Every structure is written in C-alpha cells, then in structure tokens.
Amino acid sequence: MLTVLELFSLHRKFLVYNLVMRNLKVKYRRSVLGFLWTLLIPLSQAAIYYIVFLKILRIQIEHYVPFILSGVMFWTFFANTLSEGMESLLINSSLLTKIPIPLQTFPWVAALSHGINLALAIPVIVIAMLLDGISLTPAFLLVPALLGGILVIAFGISLTFALVMVFFRDLRYVLALLLQVWMYATPVFYREQMIPESMRWILWANPIGLIFSSLHKVVLLGVPPPASELLGIFGWVLVSIIAAQWALLLGRRRGVVEWL
Numbered sequence: 001m002l003t004v005l006e007l008f009s010l011h012r013k014f015l016v017y018n019l020v021m022r023n024l025k026v027k028y029r030r031s032v033l034g035f036l037w038t039l040l041i042p043l044s045q046a047a048i049y050y051i052v053f054l055k056i057l058r059i060q061i062e063h064y065v066p067f068i069l070s071g072v073m074f075w076t077f078f079a080n081t082l083s084e085g086m087e088s089l090l091i092n093s094s095l096l097t098k099i100p101i102p103l104q105t106f107p108w109v110a111a112l113s114h115g116i117n118l119a120l121a122i123p124v125i126v127i128a129m130l131l132d133g134i135s136l137t138p139a140f141l142l143v144p145a146l147l148g149g150i151l152v153i154a155f156g157i158s159l160t161f162a163l164v165m166v167f168f169r170d171l172r173y174v175l176a177l178l179l180q181v182w183m184y185a186t187p188v189f190y191r192e193q194m195i196p197e198s199m200r201w202i203l204w205a206n207p208i209g210l211i212f213s214s215l216h217k218v219v220l221l222g223v224p225p226p227a228s229e230l231l232g233i234f235g236w237v238l239v240s241i242i243a244a245q246w247a248l249l250l251g252r253r254r255g256v257v258e259w260l
Helices: 004-008 010-028 036-056 064-091 105-131 138-167 171-184 201-205 209-221 227-253
Strands: none
Touching: 010 105, 036 064, 064 105, 064 138, 064 171, 064 209, 105 138, 138 171, 138 209, 138 227, 201 209, 209 227
16 A cells, blocks of 8 residues: 655655756756745745835734744745645656656655755744844754644645645635635734634644744744644644545545546
C-alpha cells in the first residue's frame, strides 16, 4: 500500500530532490532579479498592509513591521503551496500516465520548493525585528518548527485538493475564493486579541490559525506559545496527513491516473 510516507524512502528522496531543484531553476530562469522576487512580493504586500492598517485605519499594534512581515511571508507560502500543489497532478499528467511516480510526489515538491523560499526569507524577518528594537530570544528557535508544521499542513491539504481536482476541475475557482476568506479568518495582519472572545474558536478550527498565533508570540513577545497551542498545531498536522492518506487511497481506487 502506497502512503504519503513513501516519499521518505531513499530512492524517492533522490527523485524529490531533483524535482525540487528543477522547480527552483525553472522558476528563476531568465529572470533578472531571480530569487529576489520571492522577497519583493511579500515585502510589497507587507508595505501595503502597513500603510492601510497602521497609517490609514490607524490600528494600534506595537512592532507592526515585523508583525505584518512575518504574517505575510508565512501566508504567501501557504497560499502559493496550495495553489501550485493543487494543480501539480494535472500539470504533470504526461509524466504520471507514463512513469509509475507516486501521486503525492508533485504536491510534496511544491511544498518543499516554497518552503525553501520561506526558509531563505527568515533572515529578513530577523532584520526587521532587530531594526524595530526586538531582541532575539531562545523562543525564536521555534520558528523552524512552525515552518515545518505549516509545510506539512499545506502539503496535506494541497494533496487532497489535487486529487479532488482531477475529478472536479472547478476546484481551482473554489480555492481562489476560499483563500480570500481564509486569509481574513487567519491572524495575518491583525492580532488574535482583536478577535472577540466568543469567536476565538475560529483560531482552533482554522488549520493554520494557531501557527500564526504562535508565530506572533515568538516574533513579537519573544516567548514560546502555550503547550495547548503547540498540541493544537500537532493535531492539525496529524489531521492533514490522515486526510491526505485517505484521499490518496480513495483516488487510487477511483483510478485517478486514468482521469488525468
């Protein structure tokens, strides 16, 4: 039985490594700025939110620059991974119908490719923190763990969506609408304290809500998130893997490759 964990076998690792390198090379081929676009796009988005929310709407959030920058970069990773991962099976259908490659390979490659870009952007968040007078504390060491958590969750969701999209092509339009609602339901550019107590459950019902809440505690306050939040994140990681595994098995039973 093929599982999502099959990707971690030795020969699958080699395949994934080569596909990730191909993705990164193709993405920046003939681009003047290359990798800098990975930083410029979220930086420009962060600048827009900074002007709108801090200068125009005058929302009072201390250290708003590192706050919005960390939120936008993690959200950009999540949204791009979902969008690219969902389309990955259809885009690589010519390979999947000719070569026995595990279906989960391409959504995982999309997640890793964007995960590398996000990891390389972490120093920008650190610089913004230091310039804004925030000292680095041992709690910042949790950032890679939060990155790993959102990477696995994004992979699980994108694999599930990719398998559904083979049978339901309108999902690409549904996802575009979903991401708009999802962003406002996630504390990307506002703090969790701004959510009424009666609606705080949204953070726990949101697969990535607790990750952003924990990220802001680590970046702004320099303190680790409570154990309950970390357990909640771990729970969503498990749910995303189980959902992806279930979708993978169901897709194979329905002959997903024949539908590509």
